[in-house]
Amino acid sequence: MGVQEEELHQRGAGKSTPHACLVENTTWDLISDIEKLKEHLEIPEWQVFGESRGSTLALAYGQSQHDKVTGIVLRGIFLLRKKEIDWFYEGGAAAIYPDAWEPFRDLIPENERDCFVGAYKKRLNSDDQEIQDRLAWPWP
Incomplete structure (x- = not known):
């Protein structure tokens, strides 16, 4: 077979x-x-x-x-449990792979870095295609 x-x-x-x-x-x-x-x-x-x-x-x-x-x-x-999402997107992965995390982090203003998921969601769902495209590429 x-x-x-x-x-x-x-x-x-x-x-x-x-x-x-x-x-x-x-x-x-x-x-x-x-x-x-x-x-x-x-x-x-x-x-x-x-x-x-x-x-x-x-x-x-x-x-x-x-x-x-x-x-x-x-x-x-x-x-996709909250605990996993929080660890992966809110800093846990950054401690293990800081160089890989940097491009993802740097696209978000410092004053919004307390919630990367929310900051990315806002931008990926915006009406501005240029912003969507720029932020979609580094998404892990």
């Missing part, structure tokens, strides 16, 4: 277009996309792999489509 591998770039990420778009980009929208891809490829059941944010998506997909998933492989699990 052969193995067929399919790679999905979720909405707003990777080669997906429009890039960095957050419109209709919820976990449930993404699960629907995965299921549509599976149906389009005529795959009755499959194993699912997820890495980082994709691990959250793989688990949610596996729960909602459990009769179509034969296994789940997770790597670099990031479940």
Whole structure:
């Protein structure tokens, strides 16, 4: 029996277009996309792999489509819990990788650095495409 591998770039990420778009980009929208891809490829059941944010998506997909998933492989699990988000975006990662954190940090004025998620959200959802583009590139 052969193995067929399919790679999905979720909405707003990777080669997906429009890039960095957050419109209709919820976990449930993404699960629907995965299921549509599976149906389009005529795959009755499959194993699912997820890495980082994709691990959250793989688990949610596996729960909602459990009769179509034969296994789940997770790597670099990031479940988007508040504790994980706070550690990753509000300073914990900066202590381990200060050089990688610097470009991300420096795009936000010092007086707004107490909440990077909020500061980036404000700018990534602004009407100014130039600001959106400038701030989307360093997003970890």
